[in-house]
Amino acid sequence: MKKYIIQILVIIVLVGLVVAAQVAPYGTSRLFDMLKIGKQATIRELRDFNIEDTAKIDRIFMVDKENNIVELTESEQGKWYVNEEFLAKKNNVQLLLKTLHRMRIKTPVAKAAEENILKSLATKSVKVEVYSDDDLMKTIYIGGVTQNQLGTYALLEGSNRPFVIEIPGFRGYLSSRFTTNPISWRSTRIFYYDQSQIDEIGVRIGDKPDESFKIKVKGRNEYELYGEDMKAKVFDTLAVRRFVKEFEHKYHSHFVLGKSPRQVDSVFNSSFFYRFNVKLKNDENVELSLHRNKNISQNVADNDIFTVSQLNGIINQNTWVLVQTHVFATMFKELSDFKPQF
Secondary structure (H helix, E strand, C coil): CHHHHHHHHHHHHHHHHHHHHHHCCCCCCHHHHHHCCCCCCCHHHHHCCCCCCHHHCCEEEEEECCCCEEEEEECCCCCEEECCCEEECHHHHHHHHHHHHHCEEEEECCHHHHHHHHHHHHHHCEEEEEEECCEEEEEEEEEEECCCCCCEEEEECCCCCCEEEECCCCCCCCHHHHCCCHHHHECCEEECCCHHHEEEEEEEECCCHHHCEEEEEEECCEEEEECCCCECCCCCHHHHHHHHHHHHCEECCEECCCCCHHHHHHHHCCCCCEEEEEEECCCCEEEEEEEECHHHHCCCCHHHHHHCCEEEEEECCCEEEEEEHHHHHHHCCCHHHHCCCC
């Protein structure tokens, strides 16, 4: 008899849970959503915003309502690129992948606000498509932030139920991590090459053309040094090696944007201080020319250039950046700096 009483109580509890699930709004709990009867939406469509295995992700496509596009793709070598052209900031991509892995539902959108939030998502959201080997893993619409700035509105493709999402333990919103501004994703690295990747390095010095030089990398710790007219017969191999290693990690401060055509022409047509050209073994060429910043260095003598904090940089003759002088100071070498030391 006692056995039957226990079974009856269990059945009553289960029936009660099923009944309660029918009247509870979606998102109240995972269990209630699973117990709903006759609903087309599934628990995965409604609640699974996060991606468990982000290691499988190799492409993320983001587009906003103004058709601004950012496509992040991972190469076979594990490097991420922006719109298949520019190296991506490693930290930003890692942050985005962590966000996709850790974000969770904070709360369902209140019924009274649901219609307005859906309208907002339809007009101001960022569509995020996540792929693995060209297979679409998930599509998420990332909207604006909540009034208290501690949540982000989001909607899964195929669902009409918006939620407020968050990362547990993080106080803030997530929408800024899904920006569709390509510049925000581009790496500030200019030179990031191991000597095994380099074929030759050309250095031209604007004020001292006779001190310009070229280094050919023939093998591990094997180099050829050329001046303007001829190959150097004897030179300081260790000094050349140290110089080549300078091209492993060189960054600029930031991109220069929003300048008038007159300002752009003024910088691009100015005389260069130093020009570096790196030819890689895969036939890629990367050029950086450095120009004195007229706003802060017009009265600075050539031998006092190190007192100037910043220089204008032009990458591949088309991208204006600012560089910190001290970052590149060790690269301001002349041909005579490689004379043998006895």
